[in-house]
Amino acid sequence: MIAHRPPEELLLGYASGALPEPIALVVASHAALCPETAREIGRLERLGGTLLDGLAPAELKSGALDRALAALDGVPAAAPKPIVTPAARALLPAPVWPYVKGDVANIAWQRRSADVDTADIVVDGGERRAFLLRVRAGRPVPRHTHRGLELTLVLKGAYCDAANCFERGDLQVADTTMDHQPVAQAGDDCICLVALEAPIWFTGPIGRLANPFVKL
């Protein structure tokens, strides 16, 4: 049972295709770990199917069907199943597999501080990105606030902020009103998949000094 699930607005954005890739990746990854979210998305896609069916048909060019039938002959068979290592299966939800070519060895960890490593998964050209975040057991992420949406999906270990604790499969959605300092639980490093709409802004006394230098 997953305790922390995304608001309906995000699920609708996912089902309708409106979410940018980094955000969609985190929502899909959460859904892969959370049956209730998967079902909810299925329901919204059903509404999409109903709406598609209800559209007034647009006129096709003459010969459209013949062209489609002719194209069927050259259609390649479905691609073979990719190889995904057991370590990747254990840590990463399926939507992430293609981004690391099915192997955790392809995760490009970079050290950000003594306590924090990150590895980019999707950088979409603007400021939006999705990345893996690894926080050492019992250690905090510097206190910060957000200039856009922040989605955090726990993949391993757990973390707590002042209000709640989050475990594997839980998705925390933080917006610009939230100023928080997550702390990894003792015992195990905490690995999360994070999507950011805009760079976060450190608000603590030490983090503030780091703002010009650290791009998390």
Added chain:
Amino acid sequence: MLSGVVTALPIPARAAADGYSPAMTQAGGSLSPVSGGESRMEGLLRAVATLRDRTAFAELFQHFAPRLKAFMMKGGADSDTAEELAQEAMIQVWRRAESYDPSRAAASTWIYTIARNKRIDRLRRERRPDMSEEEYTAALGGADDGGGRGDRAAERSQAEARLARSVQELPDDQALVVKMAFYEDKSHSAIAAELKLPLGTVKSRIRLALTRLRGMIQDLDK
């Protein structure tokens, strides 16, 4: 309970180019015989899947391709691009028909997800992160046992019809925002900007519409 799952498995363009695509498994093993309650479109899709039946494909094409073209045009594609995307989506329907499971999703829902992903791949040039079918099945607690599949397809097909009616009966202001969300893949704030409405109004109209439809949509999970 598995009927909430949509089995379309988009192969993101970039991932495919890398020689990597999401795992694809056929759901639930063997197909049960076409039941009387199954809708025509679902029967056709299964004929494509099991018999590679071109006549069935042609009928599916005649129904869906013009709607897919309309869908792509609403999403901002010009007429030529929309037609090309509709063609590609239908060819994907042919290619992936084996992964379609009528006890889980209506033909229109499955084809919608293919079209939506194609729109993202092509018009936004983004990859579409998606769950593999394997993951869906695991997330939902095990594979479908296949029992009573025909009955479920029949019930689901009736429930789909009820849903379609309720969508038509939505108040205009609610129907408009829901359609903008799905047809034009607009975010809540983009809809608010276009309609010159406060964001809160758009959010509450969408929430009201979804609340109204929820009972109907959930019937389909039984």
